[in-house]
Amino acid sequence: MKYIPVESREWEREPDIAAIERAGLLDESEAELQYKVLVERGSMFSMLRLAHIFEFRPPEQGGPDFKQAEFWYCRAVDSGSAVATFHCGYFYFRRKNYDKAKDMFAIGVERKYAPSIVRLAHHYLFGLGVARDHPKARILLKQASELGSLWAKTGLARMDFNTGENLLVRAKGLVMCLVSDLQFYCEKRRDPDSERLVR
CATH class of the missing domain: 1.25.40 (Serine Threonine Protein Phosphatase 5, Tetratricopeptide repeat)
Known part of the structure; x- marks a missing residue:
């Protein structure tokens, strides 16, 4: 597609x-x-x-x-x-108003905008304005990945590599890290301003 x-x-x-x-x-x-x-x-x-x-x-x-x-x-x-949810959320993020940033990125989730979804996942990964919740972050990254975000794909791969419950999951995470890094490199060469690279 x-x-x-x-x-x-x-x-x-x-x-x-x-x-x-x-x-x-x-x-x-x-x-x-x-x-x-x-x-x-x-x-x-x-x-x-x-x-x-x-x-x-x-x-x-x-x-x-x-x-x-x-x-x-x-x-x-x-x-x-949808695009404005990312910019508005980042405005609040730069002001360290994590609650309002999270709310804006959540609107981006509703509007299916991958960069906002990745940023909301970041909030859950690091506990910014919310309690840390790695399973929730994973769900969001998966959603953003399905919408085409290469940052989300890389994030999922790194989560598997760093926190996988067994050696097989970690090995799969390592392979996916290499694949997503290659996709990221190719996309950046093809279109440096690609929305797929925004996070």
């Missing part, structure tokens, strides 16, 4: 991709105005770009505005985007 990235499907719903690209060439204040115009036309990726502007604005331009960044990340999620 051919893998069709979720992000590609969401880009297809954008009202004016060329206008988003043009806005990206402008200085930040002009870009902000153009993205807001595009948001009024239903552009989810413009919401994400606004969030990014506010989160990472350099000190010489006034520094970050995390309230505005949060507003735009959440608005993108509220628009129904």
Whole structure:
């Protein structure tokens, strides 16, 4: 079955991709105005770009505005985007607000977005905002792997290799580690921006 990235499907719903690209060439204040115009036309990726502007604005331009960044990340999620759950969750993760990050990644699970599922598995593996739960992490990684995530495939293989209950399971994990590392390498050479490599 051919893998069709979720992000590609969401880009297809954008009202004016060329206008988003043009806005990206402008200085930040002009870009902000153009993205807001595009948001009024239903552009989810413009919401994400606004969030990014506010989160990472350099000190010489006034520094970050995390309230505005949060507003735009959440608005993108509220628009129904699966991709936005990853970016919004990571925004909270960077702020060390693991509860809110977990909640956003959980919405990504509902929307079947593999990168968000991998991040939620990470929360359960390391007890970030939740109790450690390796069986739950395994279920999530398996789900993300079935959706095409190579990070999930690698994570499952490493879990088998490191925590397998017997030598056979560990040996299988080692083989799968080698296979998934090779797949990862090939995908990265084929398409460095592949959604299958996002985690």
